[in-house]
Amino acid sequence: MAAPCNEYPANIALRSLLPDREPRKGGISKDLSVSDNAMSVKWTADEARILRVSVGSFLDHLALVLETMEEFGPPLTL
């Protein structure tokens, strides 16, 4: 749902990125968190190969979210 308007961008990005699970079942987990306006991501993976795929797609997703926020932000105050 709608976020409060005076929200940190990192929180908006977090909520956009959180819902989708890793496509692969098992072998990888990813924890996202935000404190103040900094997002931290912690990966745990069985193999470097799996980690690379996950990090790669996460960065693609993050870039798209950031670009969207730049183009269509800052949050509207109604």
Next chain:
Amino acid sequence: MTVVIGFEGSANKIGVGIVRDGVVLSNPRRTYITPPGQGFLPSETAKHHRGVILTVLKEALQQAGLKPADIDCVAYTKGPGMGAPLVTTALVARTVSQLWGKPLLGVNHCIGHIEMGRLVTRANNPTVLVIALQDIREERLDRARVRICDKLSRKNLVKLRAKIREISPCFCKPFKTIIVPINYHQNGRHSSGGKLPRTGSNPARVIKISNDPSPGYNIEQMAKRGKQYVELPYTVKGMDVSFSGILSYIEEAAHKMLGSRQCTAEDLCFSLQETLFAMLVEITERAMAHCNSQEVLIVGGVGCNLRLQEMMGTMCKERGARLFATDESFCIDNGAMIAQAGWEMFRAGHVTELPDSWITQRFRTDEVEVTWRD
């Protein structure tokens, strides 16, 4: 007045459409076109979508002459479709929903086709034939699962179920819908699930048909020049059609016939269409008989094929029924169809909370609880 913006990106099209109370204000779209004979891969398609989605979104707002503040709800395709392109689309929808402070709404892609078809044709409660190319994952092309969903009484339901094996168990929904996935690029590699039983069955690849603007369109054009009918396997069992025989035939026998010039690629396209569409018309007619329906609505990318519309029209005429079909602007995946289905759902009180806004590659039409139609 309710204004809904819809994001669609479940396959190789990316579209954003804006609908205000049954009026399509804008509906820009881009298509990821691959070289002849090649299907589209999920990651490449997602990359294409990432590159253009914000431009398409800006176009949608500009063409509609609206500001974000005018929007009431942000709808997006939750599934079914390819994972990576769906995620791309959902990410932007979630972000703008938060930035603009508007509720988010996940929409089933097939419901989008159906609701858009109803809006454009004003068909009230038709038997619907959804023919989609790439994006219907759980209803496979090989041994296609064809289902009828209908607003039925318990009694009818039992009767129908006895007749139709493939009917879904949970389906008291106001849809009489047959979903047929036709994919001219059927190939295990191109399906996000990678679980299609056959790989390499690919008429468009065997005949090397251009993907610009779409393989289906080019098959239709080539079919017009076909002169000789090559007999292809015709498999209809009750409500169930099977295309696997056609696929292996085209791959093996027809390939040899092409090589020895016994037939042309045009002849094959012609024969492919005649056979496939005859099967579709047959099961549609059966569905109409089961459901006592006097209206047919064809939606989905293949739905804009004029030969299919012609054949369906002949059948309808014989039954005294009416045929509804739309052109390519609304048949082929687009943002407005998601906006329109979203408009109906939003007005009926549906919203999707952010934590529940995950996408899903498999999303059966009859999983959707329909609350916006009597």
